[in-house]
Amino acid sequence: MAEIIRTENLRYAYPVEEGETPVYALRGVDLGIARGSFVVVLGHNGSGKSTLAKMLNAVLVPTEGSVLVEGMDTADERLLLAIRQRVGMVFQNPDNQIVANVVEEDVAFAPENLGVPPEEIRRRVDEALKAVGMSEFTTHAPHLLSGGQKQRIAIAGVLAMEPECIVLDEATAMLDPVGRREVLATVHRLNREKGMTVVLITHHMNEAEEADRVVVMDDGAVVMDGSPKEVFTQVEPLRSLGLTVPDTVDLLDRLRHHGVEVPLDALRVEECADAIAAALQ
Amino acid sequence: MLKDITLGQYFPGNTVAHRLDPRTKILLVLFYIVALFCAQGVVTYTLLALCLAICVRISHVGIRQLVRGLKPVLFIMIFTGVLNLFFTPGGRNLVEWGVIRISEQGLHNAVFMVLRIMLLIMGTFLMTYTTSPISLTDGLERLLNWMKRFHVPVHELAMMMSIALRFIPTLIEETDKIMSAQKARGADFESGSLIQKAKALIPILVPLFISAFRRADELATAMECRCYHGGEGRTRLHVLRYEGRDITALCLGGAIMVGVIVMSRFGL
Numbered sequence A: 001m002a003e004i005i006r007t008e009n010l011r012y013a014y015p016v017e018e019g020e021t022p023v024y025a026l027r028g029v030d031l032g033i034a035r036g037s038f039v040v041v042l043g044h045n046g047s048g049k050s051t052l053a054k055m056l057n058a059v060l061v062p063t064e065g066s067v068l069v070e071g072m073d074t075a076d077e078r079l080l081l082a083i084r085q086r087v088g089m090v091f092q093n094p095d096n097q098i099v100a101n102v103v104e105e106d107v108a109f110a111p112e113n114l115g116v117p118p119e120e121i122r123r124r125v126d127e128a129l130k131a132v133g134m135s136e137f138t139t140h141a142p143h144l145l146s147g148g149q150k151q152r153i154a155i156a157g158v159l160a161m162e163p164e165c166i167v168l169d170e171a172t173a174m175l176d177p178v179g180r181r182e183v184l185a186t187v188h189r190l191n192r193e194k195g196m197t198v199v200l201i202t203h204h205m206n207e208a209e210e211a212d213r214v215v216v217m218d219d220g221a222v223v224m225d226g227s228p229k230e231v232f233t234q235v236e237p238l239r240s241l242g243l244t245v246p247d248t249v250d251l252l253d254r255l256r257h258h259g260v261e262v263p264l265d266a267l268r269v270e271e272c273a274d275a276i277a278a279a280l281q
Numbered sequence B: 001m002l003k004d005i006t007l008g009q010y011f012p013g014n015t016v017a018h019r020l021d022p023r024t025k026i027l028l029v030l031f032y033i034v035a036l037f038c039a040q041g042v043v044t045y046t047l048l049a050l051c052l053a054i055c056v057r058i059s060h061v062g063i064r065q066l067v068r069g070l071k072p073v074l075f076i077m078i079f080t081g082v083l084n085l086f087f088t089p090g091g092r093n094l095v096e097w098g099v100i101r102i103s104e105q106g107l108h109n110a111v112f113m114v115l116r117i118m119l120l121i122m123g124t125f126l127m128t129y130t131t132s133p134i135s136l137t138d139g140l141e142r143l144l145n146w147m148k149r150f151h152v153p154v155h156e157l158a159m160m161m162s163i164a165l166r167f168i169p170t171l172i173e174e175t176d177k178i179m180s181a182q183k184a185r186g187a188d189f190e191s192g193s194l195i196q197k198a199k200a201l202i203p204i205l206v207p208l209f210i211s212a213f214r215r216a217d218e219l220a221t222a223m224e225c226r227c228y229h230g231g232e233g234r235t236r237l238h239v240l241r242y243e244g245r246d247i248t249a250l251c252l253g254g255a256i257m258v259g260v261i262v263m264s265r266f267g268l
Protein backbone atom coordinates (compact mmCIF):
# COMPACT_ATOMS: atom_id res chain seq x y z
CA MET A 1 0.00 0.00 0.00
CA ALA A 2 1.64 3.22 -1.11
CA GLU A 3 -0.72 5.47 0.79
CA ILE A 4 -0.91 5.19 4.54
CA ILE A 5 -3.70 7.73 5.00
CA ARG A 6 -6.43 8.60 2.55
CA THR A 7 -9.17 11.17 3.06
CA GLU A 8 -12.11 11.23 0.70
CA ASN A 9 -14.31 14.31 0.34
CA LEU A 10 -13.73 14.93 4.02
CA ARG A 11 -16.10 17.44 5.60
CA TYR A 12 -16.40 18.34 9.25
CA ALA A 13 -18.57 20.73 11.24
CA TYR A 14 -18.04 21.26 14.96
CA PRO A 15 -21.20 20.56 16.95
CA VAL A 16 -23.31 23.68 17.53
CA GLU A 17 -26.21 24.66 19.78
CA GLU A 18 -29.75 23.71 18.71
CA GLY A 19 -31.04 26.00 16.02
CA GLU A 20 -27.71 27.36 14.80
CA THR A 21 -26.47 26.43 11.37
CA PRO A 22 -23.27 24.36 11.50
CA VAL A 23 -20.19 25.96 10.03
CA TYR A 24 -17.88 23.60 8.22
CA ALA A 25 -14.27 23.71 9.43
CA LEU A 26 -13.33 21.30 6.66
CA ARG A 27 -15.14 21.45 3.37
CA GLY A 28 -14.13 18.59 1.13
CA VAL A 29 -10.53 17.52 1.63
CA ASP A 30 -9.12 14.81 -0.62
CA LEU A 31 -5.64 13.97 0.50
CA GLY A 32 -3.47 10.92 0.21
CA ILE A 33 -0.37 10.66 2.37
CA ALA A 34 2.35 8.44 0.96
CA ARG A 35 4.06 6.01 3.30
CA GLY A 36 7.44 7.27 4.46
CA SER A 37 6.88 10.80 3.17
CA PHE A 38 7.44 14.08 5.01
CA VAL A 39 4.43 16.32 4.48
CA VAL A 40 4.18 19.88 5.76
CA VAL A 41 0.76 21.50 6.16
CA LEU A 42 0.58 25.29 6.06
CA GLY A 43 -2.31 27.71 6.37
CA HIS A 44 -3.24 30.79 8.34
CA ASN A 45 -5.14 30.73 11.65
CA GLY A 46 -8.49 29.01 11.46
CA SER A 47 -7.86 27.39 8.08
CA GLY A 48 -8.65 23.96 9.52
CA LYS A 49 -5.19 22.43 10.01
CA SER A 50 -5.78 21.24 13.56
CA THR A 51 -9.20 19.94 12.66
CA LEU A 52 -7.67 17.94 9.80
CA ALA A 53 -4.95 16.60 12.12
CA LYS A 54 -7.50 15.41 14.68
CA MET A 55 -9.37 13.55 11.98
CA LEU A 56 -6.31 11.56 11.00
CA ASN A 57 -6.35 9.49 14.20
CA ALA A 58 -10.05 9.45 14.96
CA VAL A 59 -10.08 12.08 17.69
CA LEU A 60 -12.72 13.65 15.46
CA VAL A 61 -14.93 11.56 13.19
CA PRO A 62 -16.01 12.89 9.76
CA THR A 63 -19.38 14.60 9.42
CA GLU A 64 -19.29 13.60 5.75
CA GLY A 65 -16.77 11.70 3.69
CA SER A 66 -14.24 9.33 5.17
CA VAL A 67 -10.70 8.90 6.45
CA LEU A 68 -8.91 5.62 5.86
CA VAL A 69 -5.79 4.72 7.83
CA GLU A 70 -4.14 1.71 6.21
CA GLY A 71 -7.57 0.93 4.82
CA MET A 72 -9.30 1.21 8.20
CA ASP A 73 -12.23 3.60 8.42
CA THR A 74 -11.89 6.00 11.38
CA ALA A 75 -15.67 6.03 11.76
CA ASP A 76 -15.57 2.40 12.87
CA GLU A 77 -15.35 2.46 16.65
CA ARG A 78 -13.99 -1.07 16.89
CA LEU A 79 -10.86 0.03 15.02
CA LEU A 80 -10.24 3.02 17.28
CA LEU A 81 -7.23 1.68 19.15
CA ALA A 82 -5.68 0.14 16.05
CA ILE A 83 -5.93 3.49 14.25
CA ARG A 84 -4.60 5.56 17.13
CA GLN A 85 -1.73 3.16 17.60
CA ARG A 86 -0.72 3.67 13.96
CA VAL A 87 -1.05 7.44 13.84
CA GLY A 88 0.58 9.21 16.76
CA MET A 89 -0.07 12.84 17.57
CA VAL A 90 2.11 15.52 19.15
CA PHE A 91 0.53 18.81 20.21
CA GLN A 92 1.65 22.36 20.73
CA ASN A 93 1.96 22.63 24.49
CA PRO A 94 4.39 20.05 25.89
CA ASP A 95 3.10 20.58 29.45
CA ASN A 96 -0.40 19.48 28.54
CA GLN A 97 0.51 16.16 27.01
CA ILE A 98 2.87 14.77 29.62
CA VAL A 99 0.94 12.46 31.90
CA ALA A 100 3.49 11.21 34.41
CA ASN A 101 5.97 12.59 36.90
CA VAL A 102 8.90 10.57 35.63
CA VAL A 103 10.10 10.56 32.03
CA GLU A 104 10.16 6.78 31.56
CA GLU A 105 6.71 6.37 33.07
CA ASP A 106 5.35 8.98 30.72
CA VAL A 107 6.88 7.31 27.69
CA ALA A 108 5.44 4.00 28.93
CA PHE A 109 1.91 5.40 29.07
CA ALA A 110 0.81 4.44 25.56
CA PRO A 111 2.17 0.86 25.54
CA GLU A 112 0.64 0.38 29.00
CA ASN A 113 -2.72 1.38 27.59
CA LEU A 114 -2.25 -1.06 24.74
CA GLY A 115 -1.65 -3.91 27.18
CA VAL A 116 1.93 -4.57 26.08
CA PRO A 117 3.81 -6.95 28.46
CA PRO A 118 6.22 -5.23 30.91
CA GLU A 119 9.51 -6.46 29.37
CA GLU A 120 8.36 -5.31 25.96
CA ILE A 121 7.33 -1.91 27.41
CA ARG A 122 10.82 -1.58 28.89
CA ARG A 123 12.41 -2.27 25.51
CA ARG A 124 10.12 0.19 23.72
CA VAL A 125 10.70 2.93 26.30
CA ASP A 126 14.47 2.60 26.04
CA GLU A 127 14.34 2.51 22.26
CA ALA A 128 12.00 5.50 22.00
CA LEU A 129 14.14 7.59 24.37
CA LYS A 130 17.22 6.66 22.39
CA ALA A 131 15.52 7.62 19.13
CA VAL A 132 14.87 11.15 20.41
CA GLY A 133 18.28 11.41 22.09
CA MET A 134 16.93 11.60 25.65
CA SER A 135 18.31 8.37 27.08
CA GLU A 136 20.15 10.04 29.92
CA PHE A 137 16.92 11.60 31.21
CA THR A 138 15.08 8.32 31.79
CA THR A 139 14.34 8.94 35.47
CA HIS A 140 14.14 12.74 35.41
CA ALA A 141 11.09 14.79 36.30
CA PRO A 142 9.62 16.18 33.05
CA HIS A 143 8.67 19.55 34.52
CA LEU A 144 12.35 20.34 35.11
CA LEU A 145 13.29 19.87 31.43
CA SER A 146 13.49 22.55 28.76
CA GLY A 147 10.66 23.04 26.27
CA GLY A 148 12.51 21.29 23.46
CA GLN A 149 13.37 18.38 25.72
CA LYS A 150 9.77 18.07 26.91
CA GLN A 151 8.58 18.02 23.35
CA ARG A 152 11.09 15.28 22.51
CA ILE A 153 9.71 13.29 25.45
CA ALA A 154 6.25 13.77 23.99
CA ILE A 155 7.55 12.43 20.67
CA ALA A 156 9.12 9.47 22.48
CA GLY A 157 5.76 8.84 24.16
CA VAL A 158 4.21 8.54 20.73
CA LEU A 159 7.07 6.44 19.31
CA ALA A 160 6.56 3.90 22.09
CA MET A 161 3.29 2.94 20.39
CA GLU A 162 5.41 1.99 17.37
CA PRO A 163 3.26 4.04 15.01
CA GLU A 164 3.55 4.22 11.24
CA CYS A 165 2.94 7.92 11.11
CA ILE A 166 3.42 10.92 13.39
CA VAL A 167 1.33 14.06 13.14
CA LEU A 168 2.81 17.16 14.79
CA ASP A 169 0.34 20.00 15.26
CA GLU A 170 2.45 23.14 15.68
CA ALA A 171 4.70 21.14 17.95
CA THR A 172 7.46 23.74 17.65
CA ALA A 173 5.28 26.83 18.14
CA MET A 174 6.04 27.31 21.84
CA LEU A 175 9.75 26.56 21.62
CA ASP A 176 12.79 28.81 21.41
CA PRO A 177 15.00 28.50 18.31
CA VAL A 178 17.24 25.91 19.98
CA GLY A 179 14.30 23.77 21.05
CA ARG A 180 12.73 24.08 17.62
CA ARG A 181 15.92 22.92 15.94
CA GLU A 182 16.17 19.94 18.34
CA VAL A 183 12.64 18.81 17.62
CA LEU A 184 12.90 19.28 13.87
CA ALA A 185 16.21 17.43 13.68
CA THR A 186 14.63 14.57 15.65
CA VAL A 187 11.62 14.36 13.37
CA HIS A 188 13.74 14.50 10.21
CA ARG A 189 15.99 11.76 11.54
CA LEU A 190 13.00 9.52 12.30
CA ASN A 191 11.71 10.09 8.80
CA ARG A 192 15.08 9.35 7.19
CA GLU A 193 16.30 6.48 9.32
CA LYS A 194 13.13 4.69 10.34
CA GLY A 195 11.01 5.56 7.33
CA MET A 196 8.42 7.15 9.62
CA THR A 197 5.69 9.05 7.81
CA VAL A 198 5.57 12.61 9.17
CA VAL A 199 2.81 15.19 8.88
CA LEU A 200 4.10 18.49 10.24
CA ILE A 201 1.71 21.37 10.77
CA THR A 202 3.46 24.69 11.18
CA HIS A 203 3.46 28.44 10.75
CA HIS A 204 7.18 28.57 10.09
CA MET A 205 7.87 28.52 6.38
CA ASN A 206 11.50 27.55 6.90
CA GLU A 207 10.39 24.26 8.44
CA ALA A 208 8.84 23.35 5.10
CA GLU A 209 12.03 23.68 3.05
CA GLU A 210 13.21 20.11 3.64
CA ALA A 211 9.81 18.50 3.17
CA ASP A 212 8.86 16.10 0.38
CA ARG A 213 5.57 17.83 -0.04
CA VAL A 214 3.82 21.01 1.06
CA VAL A 215 0.06 21.25 1.44
CA VAL A 216 -1.49 24.69 1.86
CA MET A 217 -4.94 24.98 3.40
CA ASP A 218 -7.38 27.83 3.34
CA ASP A 219 -10.89 27.99 4.70
CA GLY A 220 -11.16 24.24 5.22
CA ALA A 221 -9.87 23.16 1.84
CA VAL A 222 -6.55 22.29 0.25
CA VAL A 223 -5.59 25.13 -2.11
CA MET A 224 -2.01 24.24 -3.02
CA ASP A 225 -0.21 20.95 -3.02
CA GLY A 226 3.22 20.12 -4.35
CA SER A 227 6.93 20.04 -3.69
CA PRO A 228 8.34 22.95 -1.65
CA LYS A 229 9.77 24.47 -4.83
CA GLU A 230 6.48 24.24 -6.66
CA VAL A 231 4.54 25.82 -3.81
CA PHE A 232 6.91 28.53 -2.65
CA THR A 233 7.61 29.94 -6.07
CA GLN A 234 3.97 31.00 -6.25
CA VAL A 235 4.73 34.08 -4.23
CA GLU A 236 1.66 36.15 -5.06
CA PRO A 237 -0.96 33.43 -4.47
CA LEU A 238 0.68 32.63 -1.13
CA ARG A 239 0.63 36.26 -0.06
CA SER A 240 -3.03 36.58 -0.99
CA LEU A 241 -3.70 33.65 1.38
CA GLY A 242 -2.13 35.63 4.20
CA LEU A 243 1.05 33.54 4.25
CA THR A 244 4.61 34.63 3.99
CA VAL A 245 7.23 32.90 1.89
CA PRO A 246 10.62 31.70 3.17
CA ASP A 247 13.14 34.51 3.56
CA THR A 248 15.23 33.18 0.67
CA VAL A 249 12.32 33.23 -1.76
CA ASP A 250 11.29 36.65 -0.50
CA LEU A 251 14.78 37.99 -1.22
CA LEU A 252 14.91 36.44 -4.68
CA ASP A 253 11.43 37.75 -5.46
CA ARG A 254 12.47 41.29 -4.56
CA LEU A 255 15.62 41.03 -6.63
CA ARG A 256 13.51 39.94 -9.59
CA HIS A 257 11.27 42.94 -9.12
CA HIS A 258 14.39 45.08 -9.42
CA GLY A 259 15.29 43.39 -12.66
CA VAL A 260 17.97 40.99 -11.41
CA GLU A 261 17.82 37.68 -13.29
CA VAL A 262 17.61 35.07 -10.50
CA PRO A 263 15.61 31.85 -10.26
CA LEU A 264 12.85 31.79 -7.64
CA ASP A 265 13.22 28.20 -6.51
CA ALA A 266 16.51 28.42 -4.58
CA LEU A 267 14.99 27.63 -1.22
CA ARG A 268 18.01 26.81 0.91
CA VAL A 269 20.29 29.56 2.08
CA GLU A 270 23.36 28.15 0.25
CA GLU A 271 21.39 27.59 -2.93
CA CYS A 272 20.05 31.11 -2.71
CA ALA A 273 23.53 32.56 -2.16
CA ASP A 274 24.89 30.63 -5.13
CA ALA A 275 22.03 31.80 -7.33
CA ILE A 276 22.63 35.45 -6.40
CA ALA A 277 26.39 35.11 -6.85
CA ALA A 278 25.84 33.60 -10.31
CA ALA A 279 23.49 36.43 -11.27
CA LEU A 280 25.93 39.11 -10.13
CA GLN A 281 28.81 37.78 -12.20
CA MET B 1 5.32 31.75 49.29
CA LEU B 2 4.25 29.18 46.72
CA LYS B 3 7.57 27.40 47.00
CA ASP B 4 6.53 26.21 50.48
CA ILE B 5 4.01 23.74 49.15
CA THR B 6 5.84 20.46 49.19
CA LEU B 7 2.87 18.11 49.21
CA GLY B 8 3.39 15.29 46.78
CA GLN B 9 6.95 16.22 46.01
CA TYR B 10 9.24 13.37 45.26
CA PHE B 11 12.99 13.30 45.75
CA PRO B 12 14.36 10.53 43.55
CA GLY B 13 16.93 8.24 45.12
CA ASN B 14 18.02 4.67 45.29
CA THR B 15 17.91 3.78 48.98
CA VAL B 16 16.03 0.87 50.53
CA ALA B 17 13.32 3.34 51.48
CA HIS B 18 12.94 4.26 47.81
CA ARG B 19 12.99 0.70 46.59
CA LEU B 20 10.34 -0.66 48.95
CA ASP B 21 7.06 -1.56 47.29
CA PRO B 22 4.66 1.40 47.52
CA ARG B 23 2.05 -0.88 49.05
CA THR B 24 4.48 -1.72 51.82
CA LYS B 25 5.08 1.96 52.46
CA ILE B 26 1.39 2.78 52.53
CA LEU B 27 0.76 -0.05 54.98
CA LEU B 28 3.71 1.03 57.11
CA VAL B 29 2.34 4.57 57.28
CA LEU B 30 -1.02 3.14 58.29
CA PHE B 31 0.67 1.08 61.03
CA TYR B 32 2.50 4.20 62.11
CA ILE B 33 -0.69 6.24 62.31
CA VAL B 34 -2.47 3.55 64.34
CA ALA B 35 0.52 3.31 66.68
CA LEU B 36 0.64 7.10 67.06
CA PHE B 37 -2.98 7.29 68.07
CA CYS B 38 -2.57 4.47 70.58
CA ALA B 39 0.65 5.81 72.08
CA GLN B 40 0.22 7.24 75.57
CA GLY B 41 3.44 7.95 77.33
CA VAL B 42 7.03 9.00 77.00
CA VAL B 43 8.32 5.51 76.20
CA THR B 44 6.02 4.85 73.25
CA TYR B 45 6.46 8.33 71.81
CA THR B 46 10.23 8.06 72.07
CA LEU B 47 10.07 4.71 70.35
CA LEU B 48 7.97 6.10 67.51
CA ALA B 49 10.15 9.19 67.12
CA LEU B 50 13.17 6.93 67.01
CA CYS B 51 11.57 4.80 64.31
CA LEU B 52 10.96 7.91 62.20
CA ALA B 53 14.51 9.10 62.74
CA ILE B 54 15.90 5.77 61.60
CA CYS B 55 13.68 5.79 58.50
CA VAL B 56 14.78 9.34 57.69
CA ARG B 57 18.40 8.23 58.08
CA ILE B 58 17.89 5.28 55.74
CA SER B 59 16.08 7.34 53.11
CA HIS B 60 18.72 10.12 52.91
CA VAL B 61 15.95 12.73 52.95
CA GLY B 62 17.15 16.02 54.40
CA ILE B 63 15.77 16.96 57.82
CA ARG B 64 15.23 20.47 56.54
CA GLN B 65 12.95 19.31 53.73
CA LEU B 66 10.98 17.24 56.20
CA VAL B 67 10.58 20.12 58.64
CA ARG B 68 9.58 22.43 55.81
CA GLY B 69 6.64 20.12 55.22
CA LEU B 70 5.34 21.12 58.65
CA LYS B 71 4.91 24.76 57.71
CA PRO B 72 1.44 24.51 56.17
CA VAL B 73 0.10 22.78 59.30
CA LEU B 74 1.89 25.11 61.72
CA PHE B 75 -1.35 26.91 62.44
CA ILE B 76 -3.20 23.70 63.24
CA MET B 77 -0.36 22.61 65.49
CA ILE B 78 -0.34 25.87 67.44
CA PHE B 79 -4.10 25.89 67.65
CA THR B 80 -4.25 22.33 68.98
CA GLY B 81 -1.43 23.02 71.39
CA VAL B 82 -3.01 26.15 72.83
CA LEU B 83 -6.44 24.59 73.04
CA ASN B 84 -5.11 21.61 74.96
CA LEU B 85 -2.87 23.71 77.12
CA PHE B 86 -5.56 25.99 78.49
CA PHE B 87 -8.71 23.98 78.36
CA THR B 88 -7.82 20.59 79.74
CA PRO B 89 -8.90 20.17 83.35
CA GLY B 90 -7.32 17.56 85.58
CA GLY B 91 -4.27 17.13 87.74
CA ARG B 92 -2.52 19.86 89.68
CA ASN B 93 -2.75 23.43 88.39
CA LEU B 94 0.67 24.62 87.35
CA VAL B 95 -0.29 28.22 86.57
CA GLU B 96 -3.27 30.13 87.85
CA TRP B 97 -3.59 33.67 86.64
CA GLY B 98 -7.07 35.10 86.48
CA VAL B 99 -9.11 33.05 84.09
CA ILE B 100 -5.99 31.48 82.62
CA ARG B 101 -5.28 28.12 84.09
CA ILE B 102 -2.78 25.53 82.95
CA SER B 103 -3.17 22.11 84.43
CA GLU B 104 -0.61 19.37 84.55
CA GLN B 105 -2.81 17.25 82.35
CA GLY B 106 -3.17 20.19 79.96
CA LEU B 107 0.58 20.59 79.53
CA HIS B 108 0.93 16.86 79.03
CA ASN B 109 -1.84 16.77 76.40
CA ALA B 110 -0.56 19.83 74.57
CA VAL B 111 2.97 18.49 74.24
CA PHE B 112 1.85 15.05 73.14
CA MET B 113 -0.80 16.30 70.75
CA VAL B 114 1.65 18.58 68.97
CA LEU B 115 4.21 15.78 68.88
CA ARG B 116 1.60 13.44 67.47
CA ILE B 117 0.71 15.81 64.64
CA MET B 118 4.37 16.47 63.89
CA LEU B 119 5.25 12.80 63.71
CA LEU B 120 2.14 12.06 61.69
CA ILE B 121 2.90 14.71 59.09
CA MET B 122 6.58 13.90 58.88
CA GLY B 123 5.90 10.17 58.59
CA THR B 124 3.45 10.70 55.76
CA PHE B 125 5.76 13.15 54.02
CA LEU B 126 8.63 10.75 54.27
CA MET B 127 6.52 8.36 52.23
CA THR B 128 5.67 10.91 49.55
CA TYR B 129 9.28 12.09 49.43
CA THR B 130 10.60 8.60 48.77
CA THR B 131 7.83 7.31 46.51
CA SER B 132 7.12 8.63 43.05
CA PRO B 133 3.49 9.78 42.87
CA ILE B 134 2.82 7.34 40.08
CA SER B 135 3.99 4.35 42.06
CA LEU B 136 2.15 5.70 45.10
CA THR B 137 -1.16 5.83 43.26
CA ASP B 138 -0.25 2.53 41.65
CA GLY B 139 0.18 1.06 45.12
CA LEU B 140 -3.10 2.55 46.30
CA GLU B 141 -4.86 1.21 43.25
CA ARG B 142 -3.51 -2.27 43.87
CA LEU B 143 -4.26 -2.15 47.59
CA LEU B 144 -7.84 -1.08 46.96
CA ASN B 145 -8.35 -3.39 44.00
CA TRP B 146 -10.85 -5.54 45.91
CA MET B 147 -13.19 -2.54 46.07
CA LYS B 148 -13.73 -2.76 42.30
CA ARG B 149 -16.10 -5.62 43.04
CA PHE B 150 -18.36 -3.11 44.74
CA HIS B 151 -18.23 -0.82 41.69
CA VAL B 152 -15.85 1.64 43.29
CA PRO B 153 -13.99 3.30 40.37
CA VAL B 154 -10.58 2.57 41.86
CA HIS B 155 -8.58 2.94 38.64
CA GLU B 156 -10.24 6.22 37.70
CA LEU B 157 -9.65 7.66 41.16
CA ALA B 158 -6.02 6.59 41.11
CA MET B 159 -5.55 8.11 37.65
CA MET B 160 -7.16 11.37 38.75
CA MET B 161 -4.90 11.51 41.75
CA SER B 162 -1.73 10.88 39.81
CA ILE B 163 -2.66 13.52 37.24
CA ALA B 164 -3.46 16.01 39.98
CA LEU B 165 -0.04 15.35 41.49
CA ARG B 166 1.61 15.66 38.09
CA PHE B 167 0.04 19.09 37.55
CA ILE B 168 0.85 20.59 40.95
CA PRO B 169 4.27 21.93 39.86
CA THR B 170 2.86 23.15 36.54
CA LEU B 171 0.01 25.02 38.20
CA ILE B 172 2.27 26.47 40.88
CA GLU B 173 4.56 27.80 38.17
CA GLU B 174 1.57 29.23 36.37
CA THR B 175 0.24 30.90 39.51
CA ASP B 176 3.62 32.48 40.03
CA LYS B 177 3.56 33.80 36.46
CA ILE B 178 0.05 35.21 36.80
CA MET B 179 0.98 36.87 40.11
CA SER B 180 4.03 38.46 38.56
CA ALA B 181 1.92 39.68 35.66
CA GLN B 182 -0.62 41.21 38.03
CA LYS B 183 2.08 42.72 40.20
CA ALA B 184 3.65 44.29 37.14
CA ARG B 185 0.32 46.05 36.62
CA GLY B 186 0.30 47.34 40.17
CA ALA B 187 -1.64 44.63 41.97
CA ASP B 188 -0.87 44.41 45.67
CA PHE B 189 -1.14 41.04 47.39
CA GLU B 190 0.74 41.73 50.59
CA SER B 191 -0.92 44.67 52.33
CA GLY B 192 -4.48 45.48 53.32
CA SER B 193 -7.08 43.73 55.41
CA LEU B 194 -7.90 40.07 55.06
CA ILE B 195 -10.89 40.88 52.86
CA GLN B 196 -8.76 43.08 50.61
CA LYS B 197 -6.21 40.32 50.33
CA ALA B 198 -8.90 37.81 49.45
CA LYS B 199 -10.24 40.19 46.83
CA ALA B 200 -6.78 40.57 45.34
CA LEU B 201 -6.75 36.82 44.80
CA ILE B 202 -9.69 36.86 42.40
CA PRO B 203 -7.69 38.16 39.43
CA ILE B 204 -5.30 35.28 40.05
CA LEU B 205 -7.86 32.54 40.47
CA VAL B 206 -9.94 33.37 37.42
CA PRO B 207 -7.16 33.02 34.82
CA LEU B 208 -5.79 30.05 36.75
CA PHE B 209 -9.09 28.21 36.54
CA ILE B 210 -9.62 29.05 32.89
CA SER B 211 -6.17 27.79 32.02
CA ALA B 212 -6.64 24.67 34.16
CA PHE B 213 -9.77 23.78 32.21
CA ARG B 214 -7.99 24.33 28.91
CA ARG B 215 -5.12 22.17 30.10
CA ALA B 216 -7.52 19.44 31.20
CA ASP B 217 -9.14 19.47 27.79
CA GLU B 218 -5.84 19.22 25.94
CA LEU B 219 -4.54 16.56 28.29
CA ALA B 220 -7.66 14.46 27.77
CA THR B 221 -7.14 14.63 24.00
CA ALA B 222 -3.46 13.79 24.34
CA MET B 223 -4.31 10.80 26.54
CA GLU B 224 -6.89 9.56 24.04
CA CYS B 225 -4.33 9.90 21.27
CA ARG B 226 -2.08 7.63 23.27
CA CYS B 227 -4.79 4.99 23.35
CA TYR B 228 -6.00 5.57 26.90
CA HIS B 229 -9.32 3.80 27.35
CA GLY B 230 -9.72 3.27 31.06
CA GLY B 231 -8.13 0.68 33.29
CA GLU B 232 -9.27 -2.35 31.38
CA GLY B 233 -6.49 -4.44 29.87
CA ARG B 234 -3.85 -2.00 31.03
CA THR B 235 -0.39 -3.30 31.87
CA ARG B 236 2.36 -1.51 33.75
CA LEU B 237 6.01 -0.78 33.10
CA HIS B 238 6.86 -1.43 36.74
CA VAL B 239 4.99 -4.44 38.00
CA LEU B 240 4.55 -4.38 41.75
CA ARG B 241 5.97 -7.43 43.48
CA TYR B 242 6.59 -7.97 47.19
CA GLU B 243 10.28 -8.73 47.76
CA GLY B 244 12.08 -10.08 50.80
CA ARG B 245 12.73 -6.55 52.05
CA ASP B 246 8.99 -5.79 51.93
CA ILE B 247 8.18 -8.80 54.08
CA THR B 248 10.89 -7.81 56.56
CA ALA B 249 9.71 -4.20 56.69
CA LEU B 250 6.08 -5.19 57.15
CA CYS B 251 6.91 -7.67 59.93
CA LEU B 252 9.08 -5.12 61.69
CA GLY B 253 6.46 -2.38 61.32
CA GLY B 254 3.69 -4.68 62.48
CA ALA B 255 5.72 -5.80 65.50
CA ILE B 256 6.41 -2.19 66.49
CA MET B 257 2.75 -1.30 66.16
CA VAL B 258 1.66 -4.23 68.30
CA GLY B 259 4.44 -3.41 70.77
CA VAL B 260 3.27 0.19 71.07
CA ILE B 261 -0.35 -0.87 71.54
CA VAL B 262 0.59 -3.33 74.28
CA MET B 263 2.86 -0.83 76.02
CA SER B 264 0.22 1.88 75.90
CA ARG B 265 -2.16 -0.50 77.73
CA PHE B 266 0.28 -0.22 80.61
CA GLY B 267 0.31 3.56 80.27
CA LEU B 268 3.90 3.77 79.08
Ligand SMILES: Nc1ncnc2c1ncn2[C@@H]1O[C@H](COP(=O)(O)OP(=O)(O)OP(=O)(O)O)[C@@H](O)[C@H]1O
Binding pocket: A014, A015, A025, A043, A044, A045, A046, A047, A048, A049, A050, A051, A052
Ligand atom coordinates in the same frame (compact mmCIF):
# COMPACT_ATOMS: atom_id res chain seq x y z
N1 LIG C 1 -13.69 23.10 19.44
C1 LIG C 1 -14.20 23.87 18.44
N2 LIG C 1 -15.51 24.18 18.44
C2 LIG C 1 -16.04 24.93 17.47
N3 LIG C 1 -15.35 25.44 16.43
C3 LIG C 1 -14.03 25.18 16.38
C4 LIG C 1 -13.39 24.38 17.39
N4 LIG C 1 -12.07 24.29 17.09
C5 LIG C 1 -11.90 24.98 15.96
N5 LIG C 1 -13.06 25.52 15.52
C6 LIG C 1 -13.26 26.32 14.29
O1 LIG C 1 -12.85 25.54 13.21
C7 LIG C 1 -12.11 26.30 12.27
C8 LIG C 1 -10.77 25.66 12.00
O2 LIG C 1 -10.00 25.63 13.19
P1 LIG C 1 -8.60 24.91 13.36
O3 LIG C 1 -8.30 24.89 14.80
O4 LIG C 1 -8.67 23.62 12.64
O5 LIG C 1 -7.65 25.91 12.59
P2 LIG C 1 -6.06 25.90 12.50
O6 LIG C 1 -5.74 25.95 11.06
O7 LIG C 1 -5.51 24.81 13.30
O8 LIG C 1 -5.70 27.30 13.14
P3 LIG C 1 -4.42 27.69 14.01
O9 LIG C 1 -3.36 28.01 13.06
O10 LIG C 1 -4.87 28.88 14.78
O11 LIG C 1 -4.11 26.53 14.90
C9 LIG C 1 -11.99 27.69 12.85
O12 LIG C 1 -12.91 28.52 12.21
C10 LIG C 1 -12.35 27.53 14.29
O13 LIG C 1 -13.02 28.67 14.76
Ligand SMILES: [Mg+2]
Binding pocket: A049, A050, A051, A169, A170
Ligand atom coordinates in the same frame (compact mmCIF):
# COMPACT_ATOMS: atom_id res chain seq x y z
MG1 LIG D 1 -4.26 24.67 15.09
